[in-house]
Amino acid sequence: MTSIEVTDLTKEYRTTRAVDRLTCRIEPGRVTGFLGPNGAGKSTTMRLVLGLDHPTSGTATIGGRPYPTLREPLRTVGALLDPQAAHGSRTARDHLRCLAVSNRIPGRRADEVLQETGLATVAHRRIRTFSLGMRQRLGIAAALLGDPSVLLLDEPANGLDPEGIVWIRQLLRRLAREGRTVLVSSHLMNETATFADHLVVLAGGRLLADVAMRAFIAQHSQARVHVRTGDPDRLRTTLLAHGYAVTGGDDGRCVVEGAGAERIGAVAAREGIPLLELADERASLEQAYLALTADKAEFAAAAPASPNTSQEV
Numbered sequence: 200m201t202s203i204e205v206t207d208l209t210k211e212y213r214t215t216r217a218v219d220r221l222t223c224r225i226e227p228g229r230v231t232g233f234l235g236p237n238g239a240g241k242s243t244t245m246r247l248v249l250g251l252d253h254p255t256s257g258t259a260t261i262g263g264r265p266y267p268t269l270r271e272p273l274r275t276v277g278a279l280l281d282p283q284a285a286h287g288s289r290t291a292r293d294h295l296r297c298l299a300v301s302n303r304i305p306g307r308r309a310d311e312v313l314q315e316t317g318l319a320t321v322a323h324r325r326i327r328t329f330s331l332g333m334r335q336r337l338g339i340a341a342a343l344l345g346d347p348s349v350l351l352l353d354e355p356a357n358g359l360d361p362e363g364i365v366w367i368r369q370l371l372r373r374l375a376r377e378g379r380t381v382l383v384s385s386h387l388m389n390e391t392a393t394f395a396d397h398l399v400v401l402a403g404g405r406l407l408a409d410v411a412m413r414a415f416i417a418q419h420s421q422a423r424v425h426v427r428t429g430d431p432d433r434l435r436t437t438l439l440a441h442g443y444a445v446t447g448g449d450d451g452r453c454v455v456e457g458a459g460a461e462r463i464g465a466v467a468a469r470e471g472i473p474l475l476e477l478a479d480e481r482a483s484l485e486q487a488y489l490a491l492t493a494d495k496a497e498f499a500a501a502a503p504a505s506p507n508t509s510q511e512v
């Protein structure tokens with residue numbers, strides 16, 4: 200079992216501290232979602248783990264060894280960082296076979312991973328003719344080539360069609376089930392929620408969270424209940440009197456903040472208010488993530504001016 204160990208890792212570019220004393224351990228047997236706003240330091244961390252950049256201080260190791268000391272690295276670590284990196288004049292098959300030879304991987308693996316990533320029919324086409332999604336699949340094929348125990352994938356779903364998105368989701372789950380260490384960066388929260396077991400969240404190069412996904416959602420979201428009643432006025436008055444914030448209600452439906460269905464159901468029952476519907480809102484990863492990083496996004500767009508204050512001429 201091979202984990203990724205990051206200890207007190209710092210990377211400074213001239214005026215930017217891209218990674219700031221980061222310590223975390225990416226464990227095998229699960230998919231770890233690597234999240235954070237633009238510029239949080241995710242790609243830099245991945246590059247440092249892969250020995251593509253040197254840390255200012257601290258260490259990043261794979262199974263206790265720095266990447267550059269691995270003898271045939273593709274057999275230990277598969278990575279997808281930049282799907283545009285492959286040589287455009289080569290065919291997909293040649294590209295993979297060259298990678299295989301340099302890591303003493305049997306040539307037949309090239310055909311196996313082409314099959315696995317859905318590229319078998321275009322194996323002999325030059326990469327420069329590939330679409331973004333095809334390049335992405337090729338990058339994933341290259342990452343899988345050495346049957347590695349560790350995978351680092353930067354936005355693997357980028358450019359994939361809906362079938363591809365379902366496929367990558369299933370692939371990531373399978374890789375984790377097989378006991379591999381899988382680190383996946385993504386900005387797609389709904390998608391990440393379908394495949395991640397664990398999350399590491401960065402902002403400004405620093406660790407914000409290193410926690411199981413379910414716990415993360417529970418910690419960073421508010422309980423909320425959807426209620427429908429035949430007597431909205433009484434329900435609203437009762438809930439407000441109990442100190443709950445209530446929104447909506449005109450059509451008999453309202454949303455109650457800060458409580459679960461059990462509690463609101465009990466209040467209504469005690470008061471004899473008939474409820475027609477009562478359901479907990481399932482908090483999403485997106486809500487939890489946005490709550491945690493609300494003031495951390497460096498490049499958040501300004502809210503549009505309201506029509507009344509618009510200065511447009």
Ligand SMILES: Nc1ncnc2c1ncn2[C@@H]1O[C@H](COP(=O)(O)OP(=O)(O)OP(=O)(O)O)[C@@H](O)[C@H]1O
Binds near residue numbers: 216217235237240243
């Ligand atoms: N080669 C470089 N030279 C100077 N600054 C860099 C370099 N690479 C990254 N940075 C800076 O380091 C910070 C972290 O960037 P990084 O690409 O790691 O973030 P990220 O979390 O991957 O962002 P995104 O989600 O936008 O891909 C940013 O401020 C970026 O501008």
